[in-house]
Amino acid sequence: MKYVVLAGAALATVAAALLVGPANLPLADLLGSPIVWQLRLPRAVLAFLVGGALGVAGTSLQALVRNPLADPFLLGLSGGAGLGAVAAIALHVPGPWALPLAAFVGAVGAMALVYRLGLVGGGELDPRILLLGGVAVGALAGAITTAIVSLAEATELRNAFLWLWGGFSGASWTTVLVILAYAPLPLGVLVAAARPLDLLALGEEPAQYLGADVRRLKQLVYLAASLLTAAAVAVAGVIGFVGLVVPHVCRLVWGRLHRTLLPTAFLTGGILLAAADTLARTVVAPRELPVGIVTALLGVPVFAFLLRRWTVS
Amino acid sequence: MDGELILVLSGVTCRYPDAPRDSLVGVSLEVRAGEFHAVLGPNGSGKTTLVRAALGLVRRVAGRAEILGRPAGDWSRRELARVVGVLPQREDNLFPQRVRETVLLGRYPHLSLLGGMGANDRAAVERALVACDTADLADRWLWSLSGGEYQRVRLARALAQEPRLLVLDEPTASLDLRHEMELFELVRALVDAHGLAALMITHHVNLAARFADQVLLLAEGHAVARGTPADVLTGETVAAVFQWPVVISAFEGRPQMIPLRKKENRP
Numbered sequence: 378m379k380y381v382v383l384a385g386a387a388l389a390t391v392a393a394a395l396l397v398g399p400a401n402l403p404l405a406d407l408l409g410s411p412i413v414w415q416l417r418l419p420r421a422v423l424a425f426l427v428g429g430a431l432g433v434a435g436t437s438l439q440a441l442v443r444n445p446l447a448d449p450f451l452l453g454l455s456g457g458a459g460l461g462a463v464a465a466i467a468l469h470v471p472g473p474w475a476l477p478l479a480a481f482v483g484a485v486g487a488m489a490l491v492y493r494l495g496l497v498g499g500g501e502l503d504p505r506i507l508l509l510g511g512v513a514v515g516a517l518a519g520a521i522t523t524a525i526v527s528l529a530e531a532t533e534l535r536n537a538f539l540w541l542w543g544g545f546s547g548a549s550w551t552t553v554l555v556i557l558a559y560a561p562l563p564l565g566v567l568v569a570a571a572r573p574l575d576l577l578a579l580g581e582e583p584a585q586y587l588g589a590d591v592r593r594l595k596q597l598v599y600l601a602a603s604l605l606t607a608a609a610v611a612v613a614g615v616i617g618f619v620g621l622v623v624p625h626v627c628r629l630v631w632g633r634l635h636r637t638l639l640p641t642a643f644l645t646g647g648i649l650l651a652a653a654d655t656l657a658r659t660v661v662a663p664r665e666l667p668v669g670i671v672t673a674l675l676g677v678p679v680f681a682f683l684l685r686r687w688t689v690s
Numbered sequence: 691m692d693g694e695l696i697l698v699l700s701g702v703t704c705r706y707p708d709a710p711r712d713s714l715v716g717v718s719l720e721v722r723a724g725e726f727h728a729v730l731g732p733n734g735s736g737k738t739t740l741v742r743a744a745l746g747l748v749r750r751v752a753g754r755a756e757i758l759g760r761p762a763g764d765w766s767r768r769e770l771a772r773v774v775g776v777l778p779q780r781e782d783n784l785f786p787q788r789v790r791e792t793v794l795l796g797r798y799p800h801l802s803l804l805g806g807m808g809a810n811d812r813a814a815v816e817r818a819l820v821a822c823d824t825a826d827l828a829d830r831w832l833w834s835l836s837g838g839e840y841q842r843v844r845l846a847r848a849l850a851q852e853p854r855l856l857v858l859d860e861p862t863a864s865l866d867l868r869h870e871m872e873l874f875e876l877v878r879a880l881v882d883a884h885g886l887a888a889l890m891i892t893h894h895v896n897l898a899a900r901f902a903d904q905v906l907l908l909a910e911g912h913a914v915a916r917g918t919p920a921d922v923l924t925g926e927t928v929a930a931v932f933q934w935p936v937v938i939s940a941f942e943g944r945p946q947m948i949p950l951r952k953k954e955n956r957p
Contacts, residue, residue: 443784499707572798579795583781585747587851588771588799633785 379631383644387425390648394421394655399662420548424654424668425647426556427545427609428619430564432646433639434602434609435620436627437567440574440635441598442504449606449620452511456518457487458610459541463522466536467529477552477611480541483518484607490514492599502595541614544668545654552612559608563601564643570598571635578633616669619646622676629683649676693723695759696855696887697744702753704736704743713739715911716753721904723854726881726888728898731908732932737891738779740908741857744889745774758854771799775848777841779859783832789843790828793818796850818849822876838869845876856880858890862897870894874901895932899923899944907931920945 395407395417402410434449441447461483465475494510495502526534573594576584581591609616623646624638631637653671660666697719704714714736721727729737742748744755746762755762757773765773775796796818797811819825822842827835835843841861848856858877862870878901881888892898898905899919907914907922909931915922923945925938935950 440784443782445784569803572801576795576798578784579781580778582747583776583778585767586745586771586774586776586778587795588768590767628785632791633787634791 379641383641383648387644387648390651391421391425394651397655397659399659419550419553420545420654421651423548423553423556423612424545425651426553426560427613427616428650429643429647430560430605430609431616431620431650432623432642433564433567434605436624436635436638436642437570437574437598437602439624440577441595441602442508443578444508445625447508448617449602450615450617452507452603453487453491453514453518454484454603454606454610455615456515457483458607458615459483460518460522462541463525463534466533467525481607481611484610487514487518488603488607501592502599504595507599544616544657544665545613546665556608556612560605563605566597566601568639570594571639574598574635616650616672618669618672618676619650622680623649626680626683693725693885695720695722696757697721697889698756699744700754702743702755703751704739704748705751706748712751713911714743717908717913719906719916721855721887721889723887724881724885725904726878726902727890727904727906728902729889729891729906729908730895730898735908736911737908738859741859741889741891745770745776768799771851773853774855774857775851775853776857777844777848777859777861787832789824789830789832790815792832792843793847793850796847799851814852815850818846821849821880822846838865838872841865841873842876849880853886855887855889858888860891860893862892862894870897895923895928895947899946923947
């Protein structure tokens, strides 16, 4: 039932994204218009996929580090992506895919570094060190980014920053296909880890007594969630809030078991981001708002309402 | 008649990485179906390490641990969770959840990757809820429970695993008299009615003596004594292990310990 409702809402959101826009198409021309097929539809689908990926990544990371404040970008990935993008521009790497690829490489580099730091205590990932290591690696990447910015031509670097906060204006069917080919593997790994993730919320030792192979679980979940986030940041920049709030919204509404939580977080994250992107490109048309601003403006009131309902009951 | 041999520890020695000394030195133990074992000893005497060693969570330096005749290290965590239910001393509750959801976690080791909960899984959950007198609590939030209710719910979760062996690590710490007695009575009843084996770590010498069939007394990682409460809990041994003078007096055929006051302060 909940999936029917969510899928309906998802379709409605994408349909709304097709209908509105600065070009103000008459309804009759809609289906034949290249603006709809080549611009609005891939953009809405991409926003949906990225929002879904962030929702799932945030849900799993909160369970992994056992901290409800965890966000996919807390683990140093946004800093790494920013460094990659700025470095690509400073080094004049050519081609349309230079920025996304550089950002992806930067994010994966940060992920590898944080992962290595997380192993410091011995052969097993320590979630507390993952969190601290993520913050440290993020700060380091930020410092290097600022150093590059202060030494290079300001005008071209503005592009890097704008791109990082830029949202979905560069969306195309190619990007959608790249994500569709890339995302199923990490998503599948996380869905397969749904039940062990429920157990992990009890703590590592209790989870083992209930049958979870905690050591392998932590590695798989960290890598899969980080790779999802790295892809999201590569195609859409850093979009905060979705990965933090969507898991909480879904937990409050549908309970905390990950078999329900992960699919609902995917759909809810997708709906939130597709709707936010539609608003971002229409409310101040022909200019655009950064989509992260809209996700925060939309998400915070919903979150506050749910929190209140939850604490009252 | 002896029950089936569930857990065997033989000469087990353990040391944590970087620890200055062994946490457990040459400890042996045999737990059979239908037996209630209590592990007694002061803080830091190796009680929890004993459980971790038995379940393959800490590496053994020497000795062997077997569960149902199979070395503890050969069991996957999932297989082990179908045979042994554990109530660890500490666990977190990161996100709010209801009692039934918590008990349901006990079925996880029995579920396949893609399959859902079957009728027998739901039946096992209901049986566990009833057995622990928690059926009325099923729809309550976990955080709204009292300490005694919470421990009974965790016991129900372990029972939902349908284990052969229950391991309880200080389950009555911070419980008041009634809830403490209820928990001991419940474990005893489960052992008697279902032929479960129980291994309980506790600080309650007197309740262990009243309820348990066998007692293992640990001090600084060594097994000081092992056997029936009457054999193990003599005044001399207990005083030496807990480093406090006591007298032992019999009640209903079981030894009961009374700690003495310091001579100079006695009225």
